[in-house]
Amino acid sequence: MKKISYTLLFIVFVNVSAFAQAVLPTSWSFANTTFPTGWTQIDPLPAYYTASGNTPPAYKFDATGDQIVISFASNPGNLTYYIAGNSFSGGTFLVEESVNGSSWTTLRSHTAPTSTYTLYTDVPNSASRYIRFNYSNKVSGNVGLDDVALAAGAAGPAQEINVKQGSTTILSGGTYTPVSAVSVSNITTFTIENLGTATTLNLSSASISGANASDFTVLSYPSTVTAANDDDLILEFIPSAAGTRMATLTIANDDADEGSYVINLYGIGGTYATEPSAQPTALVYSNVKSYTLSVAFTAASPAPEGYLVLRKVGSAITDVPVDGMAYDRGDMIGSSKVVYDGTGTSFTPNNITAEKDYYFAVFAYNGPAAYRNYLTTSPLTGSVTSLGSMQPSTYYNGISTSSSTFLTDLHNKINPHTQLFYSNYGPAVVAPFVSRDTTDNQRVVTCVYSGENKVYTEPFDWTSNGYSREHTFCHNWMPTYPAEGLPEYEDYHHLFPTNQNEANALRSNYPLGEVVNVTSTYMGCKYGQDANGNTVFEPRDSHKGDAARAIMYVATCYTTIGGNSWALPNPISNTIPYGQDQNLLKTWSYQDPPDSWEIARNDFIESMQGNRNPFIDSMHYACFIDFSTMTKISGPNVPCNAEVLGVEDTKKGNELLILAPNPNNGAFVLNYVTPKNQVVRIQLVDMLGRVVYSNEMQVNKGFNALDIKASNLNKGIYMFELMSETGRKTERVIIE
Numbered sequence: 001m002k003k004i005s006y007t008l009l010f011i012v013f014v015n016v017s018a019f020a021q022a023v024l025p026t027s028w029s030f031a032n033t034t035f036p037t038g039w040t041q042i043d044p045l046p047a048y049y050t051a052s053g054n055t056p057p058a059y060k061f062d063a064t065g066d067q068i069v070i071s072f073a074s075n076p077g078n079l080t081y082y083i084a085g086n087s088f089s090g091g092t093f094l095v096e097e098s099v100n101g102s103s104w105t106t107l108r109s110h111t112a113p114t115s116t117y118t119l120y121t122d123v124p125n126s127a128s129r130y131i132r133f134n135y136s137n138k139v140s141g142n143v144g145l146d147d148v149a150l151a152a153g154a155a156g157p158a159q160e161i162n163v164k165q166g167s168t169t170i171l172s173g174g175t176y177t178p179v180s181a182v183s184v185s186n187i188t189t190f191t192i193e194n195l196g197t198a199t200t201l202n203l204s205s206a207s208i209s210g211a212n213a214s215d216f217t218v219l220s221y222p223s224t225v226t227a228a229n230d231d232d233l234i235l236e237f238i239p240s241a242a243g244t245r246m247a248t249l250t251i252a253n254d255d256a257d258e259g260s261y262v263i264n265l266y267g268i269g270g271t272y273a274t275e276p277s278a279q280p281t282a283l284v285y286s287n288v289k290s291y292t293l294s295v296a297f298t299a300a301s302p303a304p305e306g307y308l309v310l311r312k313v314g315s316a317i318t319d320v321p322v323d324g325m326a327y328d329r330g331d332m333i334g335s336s337k338v339v340y341d342g343t344g345t346s347f348t349p350n351n352i353t354a355e356k357d358y359y360f361a362v363f364a365y366n367g368p369a370a371y372r373n374y375l376t377t378s379p380l381t382g383s384v385t386s387l388g389s390m391q392p393s394t395y396y397n398g399i400s401t402s403s404s405t406f407l408t409d410l411h412n413k414i415n416p417h418t419q420l421f422y423s424n425y426g427p428a429v430v431a432p433f434v435s436r437d438t439t440d441n442q443r444v445v446t447c448v449y450s451g452e453n454k455v456y457t458e459p460f461d462w463t464s465n466g467y468s469r470e471h472t473f474c475h476n477w478m479p480t481y482p483a484e485g486l487p488e489y490e491d492y493h494h495l496f497p498t499n500q501n502e503a504n505a506l507r508s509n510y511p512l513g514e515v516v517n518v519t520s521t522y523m524g525c526k527y528g529q530d531a532n533g534n535t536v537f538e539p540r541d542s543h544k545g546d547a548a549r550a551i552m553y554v555a556t557c558y559t560t561i562g563g564n565s566w567a568l569p570n571p572i573s574n575t576i577p578y579g580q581d582q583n584l585l586k587t588w589s590y591q592d593p594p595d596s597w598e599i600a601r602n603d604f605i606e607s608m609q610g611n612r613n614p615f616i617d618s619m620h621y622a623c624f625i626d627f628s629t630m631t632k633i634s635g636p637n638v639p640c641n642a643e644v645l646g647v648e649d650t651k652k653g654n655e656l657l658i659l660a661p662n663p664n665n666g667a668f669v670l671n672y673v674t675p676k677n678q679v680v681r682i683q684l685v686d687m688l689g690r691v692v693y694s695n696e697m698q699v700n701k702g703f704n705a706l707d708i709k710a711s712n713l714n715k716g717i718y719m720f721e722l723m724s725e726t727g728r729k730t731e732r733v734i735i736e
Contacts, residue, residue, distance in 0.1 A: 021037070021073040021171055022036060023038075024072050024073075024075075024076060024150060024153070025077070025151045025152050030053070030058055030145075030459075031055075038072055039071075040068070042066065043061075052084070056461065056464075058084075058144040059144065060142050067133060070131040070148075071129065072131075075127075076126070076129075076150055077151030080121050080147075082119050082120070083118065083143060083146075084117045084143070085115060085141055088140065088141035091111070093133075094134045095122055095133055096132040097125060097128040099125075107123075108120065124150075126156075155228070157227075159194055159200060159202070159254060159256075160255055161192065161258055161261055162195050163191065163261060163263065164191040165189075165190055170190075174263060176263055178265070179267070179371065180267075180268075185237070189233070189234055190232065191231075192221070192251070193225070193230040194228065194230065197227055200225065200226050201226075201227075201254065202224055202253060203252065205250075205252045207249075209248050216235060217235070217238075218233065219234040220232070237265075242274075244266070244268065244269075245269050246265065249263040250262050266368065268371045272324060274367075275374070276300060278304075278364065278375075279300055279380050280298055281380060282380075283360065283382035284296045287348075288384060288386060289387050289390060289603065290386055290387045290388060290390050291352055291601070291604040295348070305365065307340070307344075307345070307362055307365070308321055308338065308362070309338070309339050309341070311338075315357075316383070319334030323373050326341075328440060329341060331439050336361070350432065350435065352600065353599070354388050355596055359381070360383065360384075362381075363379045386600070396618075396690065404632065406624055407559070407624075407631065410556055413611075414556070420608060422495070425492065426459065426460050428608065429495070430460050434446075435460065445467070448539070449524075450498075450522045450523040451523050451525075466501060470498040470507075471489070471494060471495065472494040472496060473555070479566065488558045491557070492605045492609055493557075494551070496543075496550075499522070502523075506522070506525070507537040510527075511536055511579060512536060512539065513530040513536025513584060514531070515528040519535075525537070525538060534578050541591075545590075545591065546592070548592075549594070549598075549619075551580070556625065559630045570628065582626070585627070586622050589615065589619050594619075620640075663734035664734070665736055670699065681694065682720070684708070693713065714735075717732065717733075718733050718734075719731075719733075
């Protein structure tokens with residue numbers, strides 16, 4: 001063979017990044033949501049089994065057209081996988097193969113997958129370069145896929161080129177990154193393999209082209225590589241300038257399907273890639289709701305290699321990324337959080353709640369990971385405010401607390417509704433709404449009872465994380481118990497994530513209450529006896545109102561369904577010979593009014609389930625219902641916990657709330673005597689209990705101007721409510 005001699009100077013650290021094809025063998029057990037190289041999905045709502053699978057979790061196909069595609073670069077061997085059907089009937093689930101990714105041939109058609117995970121083995125054609133799992137026709141039920149493995153095919157007699165740097169295969173079209181100081185040589189050895197078993201591989205040239213081709217030199221390469229053997233190609237990189245140095249190495253050979261084997265050379269001269277010269281422009285916000293929003297921008301010109309986006313709530317961003325650092329979604333840079341890192345020009349951040357000001361800053365960058373160079377001057381910045389409650393203005397038309405049919409009318413408004421699946425709660429609610437980004441590309445979910453923050457790697461697996469989907473209105477309380485799969489069992493309005501052993505198991509079927517004799521605690525929740533000596537469970541303060549409104553919702557939504565009474569049970573059981581105190585629920589609902597998260601959650605669930613929790617939209621509705629009999633209360637006090645809250649409560653803790661003038665036209669002065677300046681939430685509630693104005697503002701001790709004329713409120717009597725760090729203050733106000 002022919003080899004060119006060279007002198008070895010020294011080796012500098014290098015980085016290899018793979019092309020977007022899988023190297024065989026490849027496999028995935030769906031233990032996380034990071035798809036392996038070469039694997040892609042087509043699924044508008046990615047879903048995962050959590051308590052099932054051959055090795056849980058397993059991937060769930062739940063709609064016609066859901067697909068997973070594997071793209072690979074060499075002859076495939078056997079394909080093995082486990083599948084199971086969940087209430088599957090009448091549909092078709094295909095396993096397909098393709099040479100080009102556009103024309104597909106069926107390997108196996110599954111029309112009656114069993115309910116238990118079953119192993120299948122298929123043998124793809126040696127010429128195929130794509131495998132597709134395709135829920136081609138859903139009639140009823142879902143399909144679970146788990147533990148997929150595609151083996152490497154046996155080598156054939158013909159010559160077959162493969163290139164490695166160290167132990168890493170660089171596919172044709174892949175990228176290799178040598179790094180060296182300016183004018184200093186970096187020598188890299190590539191291994192040229194001939195995977196064929198009989199025929200010699202012939203190399204006719206190894207050439208360099210591209211913008212910075214003069215910085216790279218092929219010092220030697222083999223002219224032939226015998227069957228099942230390998231030899232070395234030696235590349236020298238001497239950067240002539242600092243920053244990005246780009247070129248292409250093309251290895252011409254007689255492999256039948258890879259005659260030009262191309263490796264993209266991304267050289268770094270010095271410490272970092274070349275800094276971008278321009279930032280993106282024109283932030284545009286779309287799909288702005290109380291629970292989500294999307295952001296897009298115009299690409300920088302000339303285009304950089306990627307964009308990093310920071311977000312901050314409530315104030316403009318002054319933080320900047322650090323060169324040489326690659327950030328994951330959820331990482332903190334100062335007081336700002338990374339919400340996007342990639343090549344695209346649009347993204348959808350998570351953890352959006354109602355009526356919040358979200359500020360964004362977009363930075364252009366060049367370079368891979370450790371060599372990344374950010375343009376930190378003049379980033380693209382902007383802000384958007386999420387919507388407040390998305391309650392349709394006519395949603396409660398025809399429903400009046402003065403009507404004798406108020407309870408029936410309210411029930412009919414929220415039932416029937418779209419029934420969702422209990423098993424889908426993780427991907428449908430936790431993934432897009434409940435979970436939040438945190439460091440190391442992880443997510444966090446909060447136990448609503450205790451306040452525990454559970455950090456996990458997607459997808460969220462209930463069993464392995466020790467969490468449950470808590471029925472706030474206990475399943476055992478339901479007249480339809482022990483039946484599962486009914487709308488009341490699967491209703492998302494009263495399902496919340498909780499720590500199973502430390503919180504949910506303690507709550508069990510006990511009523512919610514205020515613990516005075518503590519048996520046990522876990523972070524913010526308690527278990528023990530109340531003032532009457534009854535065993536109760538007490539959630540953390542910030543979830544008390546949420547839990548109360550969820551229980552009252554279920555009782556109202558399902559009362560009379562199937563001829564059953566959904567009054568709060570009393571006694572709950574033979575072992576719990578007492579019931580849930582409805583007056584306490586009403587008190588909690590006022591003490592812990594709906595916050596921006598609960599308002600957004602109500603809107604989010606309505607977007608899927610088609611109904612709302614009316615006790616979030618109007619806390620006063622609860623005052624007109626006797627939940628011990630599920631009958632209407634005529635002429636109740638509103639608010640209906642006047643002993644705790646009301647006008648007489650405005651003088652408490654040396655605090656005084658005065659509105660003047662009263663009546664007014666929407667412009668008035670708020671006189672709030674408080675120990676310190678603070679941010680408070682204020683809202684106006686009409687006489688039907690609907691929140692018609694809501695906002696957060698900074699209040700100072702003394703007089704604060706407030707002008708809400710622009711809200712175009714109707715003339716009438718309203719309840720002015722102020723929620724501060726120390727509690728809730730109310731005052732009746734007249735708008736003229």
